[in-house]
Amino acid sequence: xxxxEGITNFIHEWLNSHLSAIxxxxxxxxxxxxxxxxxxxxxxxxxxxxxxxxxxxxxLRLGPNRLGPKGIFQTSxxxxxxxxxxxxxxxxADKLLFNLAPFVVIIVAMLILAPISFAKNFQIWxxxxxxxxxxxxxxxxxxxxxxxxxxxxxxxSLLGAMRSGAQIVSxxxxxxxxxxxxxxxxxxxxxxxxxxSQENGWWIFKGHIPAIIAFVIFIIASTAETNRAPFDLAExxxxxxxxxxxxxxxxxxxxxxxxxxxxxxxxxxxxxTLFLGGWMPFHIGHxxxxxxxxxxxxxxxxxxxxxxxLIFLIMWFRWTFPRLRxxxxxxxxxxxxxxxxxxxxxxxxVMAIMGWYF
Amino acid sequence: xxxxxxxLDIYKATKSLLTGMKLTGYYFTHHKEILTxxxxxxxxxxxxxxxxxxxxxxxxxxxxxxxxxxxxxxxIACPNGSIKIISKFDITPEGKKKKAIDQHIYHLExxxxxxxCVEACPTDxxxxxxxxxxxxxxxxxxxxxxxxxxxxxxxxxxE
Numbered sequence: 001x002x003x004x005e006g007i008t009n010f011i012h013e014w015l016n017s018h019l020s021a022i023x024x025x026x027x028x029x030x031x032x033x034x035x036x037x038x039x040x041x042x043x044x045x046x047x048x049x050x051x052x053x054x055x056x057x058x059x060l061r062l063g064p065n066r067l068g069p070k071g072i073f074q075t076s077x078x079x080x081x082x083x084x085x086x087x088x089x090x091x092x093a094d095k096l097l098f099n100l101a102p103f104v105v106i107i108v109a110m111l112i113l114a115p116i117s118f119a120k121n122f123q124i125w126x127x128x129x130x131x132x133x134x135x136x137x138x139x140x141x142x143x144x145x146x147x148x149x150x151x152x153x154x155x156x157s158l159l160g161a162m163r164s165g166a167q168i169v170s171x172x173x174x175x176x177x178x179x180x181x182x183x184x185x186x187x188x189x190x191x192x193x194x195x196x197s198q199e200n201g202w203w204i205f206k207g208h209i210p211a212i213i214a215f216v217i218f219i220i221a222s223t224a225e226t227n228r229a230p231f232d233l234a235e236x237x238x239x240x241x242x243x244x245x246x247x248x249x250x251x252x253x254x255x256x257x258x259x260x261x262x263x264x265x266x267x268x269x270x271x272x273t274l275f276l277g278g279w280m281p282f283h284i285g286h287x288x289x290x291x292x293x294x295x296x297x298x299x300x301x302x303x304x305x306x307x308x309x310l311i312f313l314i315m316w317f318r319w320t321f322p323r324l325r326x327x328x329x330x331x332x333x334x335x336x337x338x339x340x341x342x343x344x345x346x347x348x349x350v351m352a353i354m355g356w357y358f
Numbered sequence: 359x360x361x362x363x364x365x366l367d368i369y370k371a372t373k374s375l376l377t378g379m380k381l382t383g384y385y386f387t388h389h390k391e392i393l394t395x396x397x398x399x400x401x402x403x404x405x406x407x408x409x410x411x412x413x414x415x416x417x418x419x420x421x422x423x424x425x426x427x428x429x430x431x432x433x434i435a436c437p438n439g440s441i442k443i444i445s446k447f448d449i450t451p452e453g454k455k456k457k458a459i460d461q462h463i464y465h466l467e468x469x470x471x472x473x474x475c476v477e478a479c480p481t482d483x484x485x486x487x488x489x490x491x492x493x494x495x496x497x498x499x500x501x502x503x504x505x506x507x508x509x510x511x512x513x514x515x516x517e
Contacts, residue, residue, distance in 0.1 A: 058382040062394040
């Protein structure tokens with residue numbers, strides 16, 4: 001049976017039998033870095049293509065359909081074009097910050113990858129405060145966005161960056177509270193513990209209505225945190241041209257673009273881990289035979305399937321809903337999502353104490 | 359009271375969002391709704407709308423007869439001078455001189471397909487055709503003569 005765990009164990013043993021312990025560790029660091037960059041490139045190419053296809057079909061169009069079967073190589077060609085373009089720095093930009101910002105954004109995206117569990121025992125770093133780490137690091141990405149907007153020396157960019165700052169700061173609250181709702185049930189911040197606690201059913205089923213409310217709030221908040229429509233005020237291409245990355249071109253723009261899709265993948269992976277059981281197959285209570293059949297599907301398939309479903313959901317939102325105004329955006333967060341998620345957390349705590357969940 | 363409104367707001371918002379998602383979800387799962395035509399591939403069975411305006415043509419019947427009287431209405435109606443009527447004088451059997459069309463010159467390269475000439479024509483001699491593949495290597499090929507050589511006006515049009 002296919003499993004990523006077997007591959008990593010084989011590499012680990014092979015390196016340790018041929019190299020000394022320190023060099024084996026260093027070689028593993030390099031391999032993990034290469035794998036992460038490879039995953040980024042793959043996700044960038046596939047998710048952009050998927051987005052364009054989903055958008056096209058929902059708008060009764062065909063989307064990219066010339067380069068390769070169903071236009072699958074279109075994004076590779078676009079990347080090639082972006083690589084060959086000139087990386088321009090505007091005259092009145094703050095040169096250092098302007099050139100640093102895309103890398104800050106992409107490095108933040110790369111850091112959040114560390115505690116995510118892609119398959120059974122396939123994880124870069126199983127830190128015991130995994131979920132806290134993710135929420136802490138993901139709020140850093142706003143610094144890159146503010147950096148880009150401020151240093152461009154362009155009022156549209158600055159407006160976009162400020163909007164993005166207000167948005168991420170407010171929506172982090174309800175995202176954090178909805179994550180806490182599940183943490184109350186698991187009693188652990190460690191990703192592997194959270195996944196293991198869903199062995200007899202995913203939290204979205206086991207946690208009744210509060211878990212479903214938390215899931216909905218989490219999806220809304222993470223859509224806002226990744227600056228995607230209907231919350232794409234930071235870009236708002238019709239009012240701000242492109243918001244904080246107006247002045248960027250070529251590969252520096254591509255890094256922002258890539259970071260957007262990486263962030264989508266990451267929030268969806270977190271959502272899948274917390275609410276849909278991560279790599280855990282679909283198990284129902286004590287149905288031993290059924291659970292056994294489900295176990296035959298490799299855990300990495302489960303993880304990527306769930307994450308892919310959530311990514312599709314977020315794309316579905318983007319191509320259905322109109323963009324919110326800034327006051328509507330903040331109203332939604334402070335008047336609706338935050339009170340509801342606080343009440344929801346209280347309800348979930350009561351449920352956890354009384355043991356009213358499966 | 360305000361609580362009731364609060365939850366009613368949430369209910370209405372959720373309902374309207376789900377209505378939108380239902381429609382896009384329907385489009386996503388029903389690919390037959392896609393409107394895009396893949397042009398070079400479907401060239402054989404391309405369906406164009408009746409009112410599509412591709413170029414001006416002058417229909418001729420089996421006897422090589424058209425209904426153009428050479429009145430120049432189309433030339434006057436054309437906003438950018440893409441039609442030029444060259445008329446001649448026929449001698450009727452009674453010995454009278456009568457104005458008739460010699461050449462109906464149509465400059466496709468100037469035409470914006472506005473259709474004003476077709477509307478202006480009193481005898482419906484010209485109409486808009488569906489053809490649209492007009493690219494040529496020499497732009498002189500775009501200057502067309504609409505009435506066919508040797509054609510003449512159909513009997514009974516001018517009365």
